[in-house]
Amino acid sequence: MSDTLVEYHELLTRYEPVVGLETHVELGTASKMFCGCATTFGAEPNTQTCPVCLGLPGSLPVVNAEAIAATIRIGLALGCRIASWCRFARKNYFYPDIPKGFQTSQYDEPLCTAGHLDVEVDGETYRVEIERVHLEEDTGKNLHVGGSTGRIHGASHSLVDFNRAGIPLVEIVTRPIPGAGARAPEVARAYVAELRDIVQSLGASDVRMEQGSLRCDVNTSLAPIGSLEWGTRTETKNVNSLRSVERAVRYEMRRQAAVLDAGSRVRQETRHFHEDTGSTSPGRSKEEATDYRYFPEPDLVPVAPDEEWVAALAAALPELPAARRARLQQEWGLSGTEMTWLVNAGALGLVEATVAAGAGPADARKWWLGELARRANDAGVELTALAVTPAQVAELGRLVADGTVNDKLARQVLDGVLAGEGDPAQVVRARGLAVMGESDELVAAVEEALAGNPDVVAKVQAGKVAALGALVGAVMRTTRGKADAATVKRMLEERVAGS
Amino acid sequence: MSTPSPQGTAGLGRDDVAHLARLARLALTDEELDSFAGQLSAVLDAVAEVGKADVADVPPMTHAVPLTNVTRPDVVTPSLPRDVVLSQAPAAEDDRFRVPQILGEEE
Numbered sequence: 001m002s003d004t005l006v007e008y009h010e011l012l013t014r015y016e017p018v019v020g021l022e023t024h025v026e027l028g029t030a031s032k033m034f035c036g037c038a039t040t041f042g043a044e045p046n047t048q049t050c051p052v053c054l055g056l057p058g059s060l061p062v063v064n065a066e067a068i069a070a071t072i073r074i075g076l077a078l079g080c081r082i083a084s085w086c087r088f089a090r091k092n093y094f095y096p097d098i099p100k101g102f103q104t105s106q107y108d109e110p111l112c113t114a115g116h117l118d119v120e121v122d123g124e125t126y127r128v129e130i131e132r133v134h135l136e137e138d139t140g141k142n143l144h145v146g147g148s149t150g151r152i153h154g155a156s157h158s159l160v161d162f163n164r165a166g167i168p169l170v171e172i173v174t175r176p177i178p179g180a181g182a183r184a185p186e187v188a189r190a191y192v193a194e195l196r197d198i199v200q201s202l203g204a205s206d207v208r209m210e211q212g213s214l215r216c217d218v219n220t221s222l223a224p225i226g227s228l229e230w231g232t233r234t235e236t237k238n239v240n241s242l243r244s245v246e247r248a249v250r251y252e253m254r255r256q257a258a259v260l261d262a263g264s265r266v267r268q269e270t271r272h273f274h275e276d277t278g279s280t281s282p283g284r285s286k287e288e289a290t291d292y293r294y295f296p297e298p299d300l301v302p303v304a305p306d307e308e309w310v311a312a313l314a315a316a317l318p319e320l321p322a323a324r325r326a327r328l329q330q331e332w333g334l335s336g337t338e339m340t341w342l343v344n345a346g347a348l349g350l351v352e353a354t355v356a357a358g359a360g361p362a363d364a365r366k367w368w369l370g371e372l373a374r375r376a377n378d379a380g381v382e383l384t385a386l387a388v389t390p391a392q393v394a395e396l397g398r399l400v401a402d403g404t405v406n407d408k409l410a411r412q413v414l415d416g417v418l419a420g421e422g423d424p425a426q427v428v429r430a431r432g433l434a435v436m437g438e439s440d441e442l443v444a445a446v447e448e449a450l451a452g453n454p455d456v457v458a459k460v461q462a463g464k465v466a467a468l469g470a471l472v473g474a475v476m477r478t479t480r481g482k483a484d485a486a487t488v489k490r491m492l493e494e495r496v497a498g499s
Numbered sequence: 500m501s502t503p504s505p506q507g508t509a510g511l512g513r514d515d516v517a518h519l520a521r522l523a524r525l526a527l528t529d530e531e532l533d534s535f536a537g538q539l540s541a542v543l544d545a546v547a548e549v550g551k552a553d554v555a556d557v558p559p560m561t562h563a564v565p566l567t568n569v570t571r572p573d574v575v576t577p578s579l580p581r582d583v584v585l586s587q588a589p590a591a592e593d594d595r596f597r598v599p600q601i602l603g604e605e606e
Contacts, residue, residue: 029573036576045594046581054584066573087561094524096598143595159595291522296561304567 004258011257017184020219033168034061045161053166055100067168070204075112088297097140105136107294119190129175140165185249197321220252232266332361353390396424449474510540
């Protein structure tokens with residue numbers, strides 16, 4: 001059944017959206033939250049488990065100190081208050097991916113509270129209030145068998161891998177974000193992107209959405225413009241890319257507007273996002289939502305971060321993405337728009353590394369946003385996935401600057417580098433791509449062009465200087481682009497004038 | 500949910516027990532629901548006796564053990580061999596725990 005949808009621009013004339021986000025980040029610790037099992041992604045199923053993470057009777061959890069530190073660092077980076085004392089709690093529910101019958105989480109005593117994150121969309125800054133940052137453990141992974149395409153519906157049974165069960169998971173919850181209007185989907189996306197960059201800059205997680213180390217639930221509600229109350233919200237799960245965050249909010253706004261237009265009420269429910277169609281469908285409704293019966297985890301003692309320790313963690317925070325962007329923009333003398341392009345292209349780190357490897361900022365930017373962006377686009381991959389390093393780009397820039405290769409040859413050098421033929425200088429040698437000097441070979445090519453085109457020579461001598469271009473072209477063809485056009489032009493002029 | 504009992508504690512009604520049974524995935528008969536509602540209420544009432552103590556001057560106890568910050572360093576220790584792990588399962592398939600059809604919810 002497909003939903004009725006209202007045109008996006010049309011719904012904005014009547015309704016105002018409020019969005020909120022719950023983001024889960026799998027920490028990059030070597031061992032799990034409460035036991036010493038490894039956390040390696042992609043390991044053989046059920047090879048990273050022990051009595052603690054399998055919930056076997058008599059096992060006792062012990063907190064991973066690094067997970068506490070990483071969570072506090074995330075909280076500090078988001079401007080949160082760090083609890084001086086807090087406890088873990090049991091969240092009770094039955095599901096096959098949770099072997100203990102409860103998830104060890106935090107309830108009314110989160111480690112970090114009351115922070116904020118500023119995000120920018122189209123030059124406008126939006127403040128996203130952070131309600132809480134708490135620490136919990138991840139669940140196992142279900143594989144549904146017997147249905148179509150691995151979906152739970154129609155499956156005959158499921159298979160569970162507990163390698164992921166017990167990996168430390170940080171949940172970051174925003175307060176509702178009102179006032180973004182038409183930009184609500186983009187603000188939601190920008191928030192997740194900025195949060196991802198922050199967590200990455202802290203080295204707390206690899207935050208790879210495609211691998212599930214960063215996962216997002218998106219809350220969306222609509223209310224008539226001017227209404228004093230917010231509308232009923234839905235919670236969309238399974239939103240696994242930045243693009244999906246934006247699409248999910250947009251879809252829910254359009255769907256809910258149609259429900260409200262029809263005089264109905266939006267059901268408070270969990271919905272699932274479908275990457276293929278960009279739509280959402282209902283999951284379990286809140287009426288039958290589980291009663292989690294939280295209570296303090298008796299197997300763990302309270303966590304009481306020492307004030308001096310927290311201060312030391314704060315002092316040791318690295319430069320955060322927003323500060324880094326501001327610094328680089330200034331250092332490179334870019335406008336806000338230019339900087340936005342660079343960031344949106346995913347090229348900031350690459351350009352920074354290329355500059356660090358000796359390239360000029362303008363040159364580094366030109367390569368990554370030009371030729372390399374084109375190659376990545378053609379191959380359908382991210383810039384970072386191209387088989388060329390910033391150091392190699394810097395070297396290529398030097399080869400162009402010192403005249404070893406021209407722009408055209410440089411693109412061929414890049415072909416070689418991307419094909420795994422080595423560094424640019426090696427490719428130039430191996431493929432013989434260096435610009436020809438005033439060699440015998442070049443003189444011969446010039447003489448040949450003059451001899452083969454007496455009519456053109458005559459035109460040039462008659463004052464049609466533009467005709468010289470045809471002769472330059474002929475030489476370039478003979479030398480397969482390896483000659484320097486300016487040199488060729490000069491050599492031709494000398495000979496035409498002197499004949 | 501239920502009428503407070505004379506002792507001031509919330510007794511457990513039949514509906515509460517039915518709700519808890521569902522959360523615990525227990526199939527109880529009508530007779531069992533009636534019987535457990537009475538028994539569980541009696542247990543709650545017994546525990547509610549502590550409510551009579553005067554604790555105005557006693558700080559709340561947060562844990563049975565007066566300790567905080569018991570942690571371990573982030574060091575990997577050996578996991579169990581997979582065959583040992585799966586030998587504990589009622590059913591296994593493709594190196595994973597095999598569980599019955601999951602109904603009702605999608606994760």
